Amino acid sequence: xxxxxxxxxxxxxxxxxxxxxxxxxxxxxxxxxxxxxxxxxxxxxxxxxxxxxxxxxxxxxxxxxxxxxxxxxxxxxxxxxxxxxxxxxxxxxxxxxxxxxxxxxxxxxxxxxxxxxxxxxxxxxxxxxxxxxxxxxxxxxxxxxxxxxxxxxxxxxxxxxxxxxxxxxxxxxxxxxxxxxxxxxxxxxxxxxxxxxxxxxxxxxxxxxxxxxxxxxxxxxxxxxxxxxxxxxxxxxxxxxxxxxxxxxxxxxxxxxxxxxxxxxxxxxxxxxxxxxxxxxxxxxxxxxxxxxxxxxxxxxxxx
Numbered sequence: 001x002x003x004x005x006x007x008x009x010x011x012x013x014x015x016x017x018x019x020x021x022x023x024x025x026x027x028x029x030x031x032x033x034x035x036x037x038x039x040x041x042x043x044x045x046x047x048x049x050x051x052x053x054x055x056x057x058x059x060x061x062x063x064x065x066x067x068x069x070x071x072x073x074x075x076x077x078x079x080x081x082x083x084x085x086x087x088x089x090x091x092x093x094x095x096x097x098x099x100x101x102x103x104x105x106x107x108x109x110x111x112x113x114x115x116x117x118x119x120x121x122x123x124x125x126x127x128x129x130x131x132x133x134x135x136x137x138x139x140x141x142x143x144x145x146x147x148x149x150x151x152x153x154x155x156x157x158x159x160x161x162x163x164x165x166x167x168x169x170x171x172x173x174x175x176x177x178x179x180x181x182x183x184x185x186x187x188x189x190x191x192x193x194x195x196x197x198x199x200x201x202x203x204x205x206x207x208x209x210x211x212x213x214x215x216x217x218x219x220x221x222x223x224x225x226x227x228x229x230x231x232x233x234x235x236x237x238x239x240x241x242x243x244x245x246x247x248x249x250x251x252x253x254x255x256x257x258x259x260x261x262x263x264x265x266x267x268x269x270x271x272x273x274x275x276x277x278x279x280x281x282x283x284x285x286x287x288x289x290x291x292x293x294x295x296x297x298x299x300x301x302x303x304x
Contacts, residue, residue: 010052012050012051013048074089102232137200137220141157147238153193175193175194233277233280267281
């Protein structure tokens, strides 16, 4: 039997099928081992693989998805889902890719500036402003966390506090995370997730019911003046977020101001709905004039 011959009129040899699907025989064997594209039958004696002609579309889809650098496990999910579900899975994957690329683009710009000695020029891309924040009642969670655990903890803790705010008169301001010491792969903070709420008495009653499981607390933060710069979702990623912290620090020093509390990230937008280039966060430092008592500048987090 030749390579070009059909088997039982409906089956194609692996060579013929590979040509039709625009895949190599080696790729087809790999996809068979991974369960992505199994042959219609395998000759028990010779071990030859045979495919049906109607498997060509699936094979071509696998090949196209591979051109998007999609991992084989994700490809399996897409081809098994089919239809609109497959389209949604592909859309979610590509959104993640675009977010990663946007973050890498920002990181490359950050590193080029550092390597070329243009840090001051890089900081000039951030617009630093000040804002007066009134006294706030905060419900909080505090955790000692290393850099790789921080992003997941931020989302989870702010989510829990946001739900709890309903028992405390509702959310009355933008949630934020305050860094009381450096967070890196070697230093574990602590970091403090904070949600402003409207009812202090209700907040204290809520905290009393929580115990110490998540280091929850209620505190009243005095009115602050914040020096801040606004960044996009892509810029929140480490280490490009460090450029934003450094830009604010430089701005504060150039104006003779002093730090008056821990640095923070203020999240004012819907993180899940935001795209890579949408503004989502203010990188901020509480500041005061040099005539006021000096407060040591906290180390910014080297995270995200």
